[in-house]
Each structure stands twice: as C-alpha cells, then as structure tokens.
Amino acid sequence: MKDFDLPMFSYASVSAATNNFSQNNKIGEGGFGPVYKGKLLNGQEIALKKLSKGSGQGFQEFRNEILLIAKLQHRNLVRLLGFCIDKDESILIYEYMPNKSLDFFLFDSNKQEKLDWKMRVHIIEGIAQGILYLHEYSRLRVIHRDLKASNILLDEDLNPKISDFGMARIFGGDDSRTNTKRIVGT
Missing domain, CATH: 3.30.200.20 (Phosphorylase Kinase; domain 1)
Structure with a gap:
C-alpha cells in the first residue's frame, strides 16, 4: 500500500x-x-x-x-x-469521460458525423502529445503496449485521454527502444 x-x-x-x-x-x-x-x-x-x-x-x-x-x-x-x-x-x-471512447465515434455511423477533419486532427494531435509525454518527458519512460481506439477516452469537449495502463511497462534511462519480451495487448 x-x-x-x-x-x-x-x-x-x-x-x-x-x-x-x-x-x-x-x-x-x-x-x-x-x-x-x-x-x-x-x-x-x-x-x-x-x-x-x-x-x-x-x-x-x-x-x-x-x-x-x-x-x-x-x-x-x-x-x-x-x-x-x-x-x-x-x-x-x-x-468520468462523458463522451466514452474514440471507438464509440469511429464505428457508429451516426456518431462519425461529429468527427469532422478538424476534430479528427485535434484528437490525433492529443494522442500524439500523450504518447510523446510517455516516451520522452514523463518522470517514468513508459510504453503503453495496448493503444487502441477503445483506450482513448474523450472528455466533454472531445479532448482525447489515453487510458488503460495495465499492460504498460517502464523502460530505463535514455533508452529509446526496449524489448518487452512478450506480446501483449491488441
């Protein structure tokens, strides 16, 4: 604890x-x-x-x-x-993320209309910023290992938030690559 x-x-x-x-x-x-x-x-x-x-x-x-x-x-x-x-x-x-996950919008023909190209680019940039933080700028250098649309949650303004770190691993120091030794995630 x-x-x-x-x-x-x-x-x-x-x-x-x-x-x-x-x-x-x-x-x-x-x-x-x-x-x-x-x-x-x-x-x-x-x-x-x-x-x-x-x-x-x-x-x-x-x-x-x-x-x-x-x-x-x-x-x-x-x-x-x-x-x-x-x-x-x-x-x-x-x-709580009121707009559920990205897959809810991508795979529902009625919800797809909310994701115009400007919003899609906004979501992609947010995901990229989160990954860049995990890989380069956080106190811990982290590989998510299960990044997929259902693990991208959307807040009330459709800002993306990466979730589900159960499969994630920390890699050391200045390493920019690591072998996580087993296949996990999706």
Missing part, C-alpha cells in the same frame, strides 16, 4: 456511488472487467473499473496501472482518482 500515492476508497463508498453496481450504471466492459458510472457524495462523477474474476488480467496489472498512472500527469492521460481493495474486489476509480 505504501507504493500507491492515491486515496483508497472503501468498498461501501464505491458501492453507494454506483447504486450497488447497478446494471443501469454500467457503461462498458473491457478486458479488465465491467466499467460503471458513479457519483461521489460531493457530486463528482466518476468511472469505476472493477476487476472481473474471469478477466485475463489480475492483481499484477491492477497494481501496475495504479503505480504508473498515479505518477503520470498530462492533459492527454486519463486521471486516476483512487482505488479500492476489499476482500476479493479490486476497483480503479477514474475521472
């Missing part, structure tokens, strides 16, 4: 924020598990990723995501607000 520089939420508080993980609050599902929208007592909207027991990911990826994203701060990276560990439950608490 000392490694995590983030608030730890109680299971009771995250359960209350999501109305006991109600299906009405479920906003998606990924390799990690289901994602729920919630609201804290102070009114802040949040997104909760709950590690599924059937997930191919485990506590190591959960811990990895906390350690990495807690130490990284950039306007094009999703913000991790905290976490919850309770018995068999592992939950990550993020800022």
